[in-house]
Structure formats: C-alpha cells, structure tokens
Amino acid sequence: MADLNCNPNSASDMLTLDGIRDSLIRQEDTIVFSLIERAKFPLNRKMYYNNHTSIPGFSGSLVEFVVKETEAIQAKAGRYENPEENPFFPKDLPRPLVPPHKYPNVLHPAGASINMNKAIWDFYINKFLPLLVADGDDGNYAATAASDLVCLQALSRRIHCGKYVAEVKFRDTPKEYEPPIRSKERDTLMRLLTFEAVEEAVKKRVEKKAMVFGQEVTLNNTSEGKPKIDPSLVSRLYGEWVMPLTKEVEVDYLLRRLE
Amino acid sequence: MADLNCNPNSASDMLTLDGIRDSLIRQEDTIVFSLIERAKFPLNRKMYYNNHTSIPGFSGSLVEFVVKETEAIQAKAGRYENPEENPFFPKDLPRPLVPPHKYPNVLHPAGASINMNKAIWDFYINKFLPLLVADGDDGNYAATAASDLVCLQALSRRIHCGKYVAEVKFRDTPKEYEPPIRSKERDTLMRLLTFEAVEEAVKKRVEKKAMVFGQEVTLNNTSEGKPKIDPSLVSRLYGEWVMPLTKEVEVDYLLRRLE
Numbered sequence: 001m002a003d004l005n006c007n008p009n010s011a012s013d014m015l016t017l018d019g020i021r022d023s024l025i026r027q028e029d030t031i032v033f034s035l036i037e038r039a040k041f042p043l044n045r046k047m048y049y050n051n052h053t054s055i056p057g058f059s060g061s062l063v064e065f066v067v068k069e070t071e072a073i074q075a076k077a078g079r080y081e082n083p084e085e086n087p088f089f090p091k092d093l094p095r096p097l098v099p100p101h102k103y104p105n106v107l108h109p110a111g112a113s114i115n116m117n118k119a120i121w122d123f124y125i126n127k128f129l130p131l132l133v134a135d136g137d138d139g140n141y142a143a144t145a146a147s148d149l150v151c152l153q154a155l156s157r158r159i160h161c162g163k164y165v166a167e168v169k170f171r172d173t174p175k176e177y178e179p180p181i182r183s184k185e186r187d188t189l190m191r192l193l194t195f196e197a198v199e200e201a202v203k204k205r206v207e208k209k210a211m212v213f214g215q216e217v218t219l220n221n222t223s224e225g226k227p228k229i230d231p232s233l234v235s236r237l238y239g240e241w242v243m244p245l246t247k248e249v250e251v252d253y254l255l256r257r258l259e
Numbered sequence: 260m261a262d263l264n265c266n267p268n269s270a271s272d273m274l275t276l277d278g279i280r281d282s283l284i285r286q287e288d289t290i291v292f293s294l295i296e297r298a299k300f301p302l303n304r305k306m307y308y309n310n311h312t313s314i315p316g317f318s319g320s321l322v323e324f325v326v327k328e329t330e331a332i333q334a335k336a337g338r339y340e341n342p343e344e345n346p347f348f349p350k351d352l353p354r355p356l357v358p359p360h361k362y363p364n365v366l367h368p369a370g371a372s373i374n375m376n377k378a379i380w381d382f383y384i385n386k387f388l389p390l391l392v393a394d395g396d397d398g399n400y401a402a403t404a405a406s407d408l409v410c411l412q413a414l415s416r417r418i419h420c421g422k423y424v425a426e427v428k429f430r431d432t433p434k435e436y437e438p439p440i441r442s443k444e445r446d447t448l449m450r451l452l453t454f455e456a457v458e459e460a461v462k463k464r465v466e467k468k469a470m471v472f473g474q475e476v477t478l479n480n481t482s483e484g485k486p487k488i489d490p491s492l493v494s495r496l497y498g499e500w501v502m503p504l505t506k507e508v509e510v511d512y513l514l515r516r517l518e
Contacts, residue, residue, distance in 0.1 A: 033292040053357045069332040079401030098312045101398025139360025142338030209476045217468045
C-alpha cells in the first residue's frame, strides 16, 4: 500500500519522485470514481444557493453546511493531523479526540501551511460541476452534498501533493531552484516544473480511466452504452484545473522553501 | 437518470421490476467503487474498538462516532426523507432543516419502517472487512471511517431496495403471496422470492465489475498487475450477505403487507 500516500509512511521511508507519482496515479482512480458517483445526481442547484435553507446559526449554502460540519467531525477523528489533508473550512476546526499518529515530517514548515482549497472549491462548484452533471433537481441534497465532499477531498489531496513534488524536486537539484526562489521568479519556477509531454500523458490516462471505470459492465460485453461521464471532460479537468493548480502549489511551496 | 432510484422519481412514474433492476445494477458499481476505495487503507483495527478513544459524551468506537455524527448532519440536510435511505443510528436523529422534497409514496406504511442496518453493520465490520483489506494500521482513521460510511450506506441502500422488489412482486401477483403472508410462512415466501439462476448471474456480474473497475489502467495496457480487490470476494459478498439480506427485507416487508 506504499502507493497510497505522497507523505512517506514511516520515517525510514525515502521521499522519492517515483513514490509520489505512484500515489498520484492511484489518486486518479479515486477522483474518477468520485466523479462518476456525483454524476448519478443532477445538479441540484439550490444546494449551492446561499440562504435557500434556513439553518439556525449558519449562513451559507447547504453544501457549505454539509462540508463544514462533516469536516469538523473528521477533524475530531484526526483527519487533518495527516499533512496530506487540508480542510476547506480551516477556521474554528475542532481539535482531534484521538491519540496522535506519528506522520513523518518531510515538508518545510513554511510550505506545509499552503492551502489552495478556495480555488479548488471555486472551479469545482462553479465551473466544473455544471459540465459534469445533468441539470435538474431530484431532492437528494444530502447525498449529493456528501458526494461533493468526496470529490472535493479527492481533488484537494491530489493538488496539495504538489508540496511533495516540489520538496523532492528541490532536494534533487537545489542549485537549479535557489536562484529563481531568491529572486521570486514565479514564471521561471513554473517553467522548471512544467513537462508538457508528461502532462499530455496524464490527460490521456485519466480519459482512459473515465472510459474504463464509467462503462456499463454486463456479463456478455464490457463496453455497452455510453460511459457514465464524458471521458474528455476528465482530461479537461486535469488540463485546465488539476495540473495547473498542482503547479501553483509547487511554486508557492518553493517560494517559501528557503525561509 | 431513471436508473438511479428504486423509488419512482415522480408520482407519474410507474413502479416496475425493470426499473428496480436497473437501479440495483447501477448500485453494484457504487458498491464496487466504495470497496475499492476502502481497500486503500489497512484494517485500522483500533477504530472498531470501544473506548480506544475518549470522546466526551460518547461511548463507542471511533467508527460509530463518525457514522453517527455524519448521519446527524445528513439528516439535517434531509437524507432520511428519501424512503430509500435508512440510518444506522436512527435514535435521536435531528429533523431536516431543508424544505421537504416530495418523494412519491409507493411502499406500504408498515413495511416502510423495516431497518436491517444492525445486521448490515455486523456482517460488514466483523466478517467482511477483515477479508477485504490488509491488516495493519496507517493512522488514517478519519478517512477510513468516512470510507466505511460510504460502503455501509451503499450496501444499506441496495439491501433495503428489497422493499420495492417485494412491493412490485406483490402487486404483480397478489394471489400468490396472500396465502403464505396470512399464514406467516417465511420459508414459502423465501422460496417464492428465490431465483437461483438470477442470483448466479448477479454474482458473476459483480465479480466482473470488481475485475474491470479494480484493474490498473495504463496508457499501453488495460489489465496490468493484480486487481485492487479480490473479485471473487465481491461475488461472495453478494452471495453470502447482500442477496440473502435483501430477501430478508423482502420477506419482512411482505409479512406486513396486509396489515
């Protein structure tokens, strides 16, 4: 199960680019599954309106309510002790009620606190979701919001693994990264971190995963009917949002790496 | 999206066995995805011990805490207004804070309240999970418990769709069911509801789904390495627990159908 995490499982495990890549590849499956599951429901637009519901002591949309409250429970169970996890509502998060687990500490402290979740929330809810799901309202707001949380958490975890990518790349060739870090050259750092051929391969692979995992499997035939989600949309998700935001995390991390 | 629900989407939709079957087939995918996702984590055994954690005002295991508290949030968001949803902790569940959605009411009132979740919890946690996942402890208790909840909810929804199966079968041939209902002959009802060839086909199909959805998809090749979960275990899950418990729900429902 070494491929699950970007963070090493134990202090004796090395942080390697291969290990991180394995984790990112496994996380693609999680993301594709979560999108297929969200697409079972229509948009359920009212869930995303502020003040559609009147929840005592809460101003915001129903999806905000479900995500914030569920994060609070998971925080009590220790979710955010894991350095790979970043909450969408970090303010007033309760403290864990479980004994601490010793996660190896490999990130630079200044970079560890980077949180890109506002941007992730914004593109997911406002831009991506209307492309993914059918319009309409089936009333299943609670199940839909729970499904949104699973998607958001999967995307967030993937994108914040950029911290580990940046850390391992910095350790491999510090001399290459130090000058643009010192002179705060975002564009140079972004260029150093961009490999177009790799990105194209990732986009092709996630499209294929959406095709394979989204197909209707029958006993006679494995590719009947149209897939449950549009595979090209998953490629676009990665090309327009997941990979650019991962690189934003990487650049933000590197800019603080020498503090 | 008519295949998502066992309950008709609107009052004008008919309750048909074909519609319910489509929903059950789609739910197989949800169940297989949820199991693959749970199997990313090791057993994390301490999560299931009573009193491993000291949570103020709560006696029970960490997984009970996460499931109960998350259900309470989802109840506020209206989850259990949907007659297909049954909570694992129905006691003291908060009332919904959202305007009600009009779900068509097709079940007999006495049968609607059947809740098989104690049996589902027991087989899932105590019997099935140790077969599904690797032994070990990676500290990710919150994420693991959230993943257990997704599995439990998917299994519960599937098994409780037995109410709809029973209702539609009763409506199709009431004369066949009334005598054993009146004389409370569980065994006769169970025989009337059992179609071994259909059950064998379902077991084969879910095994194939576990193979297809659990494979490692690469750009060159779609069946590399060993699948993420043992496909035969999903067949066993259906054969030993899911289908027998669905039929228990069907029999319990029918026994109250003439009240």
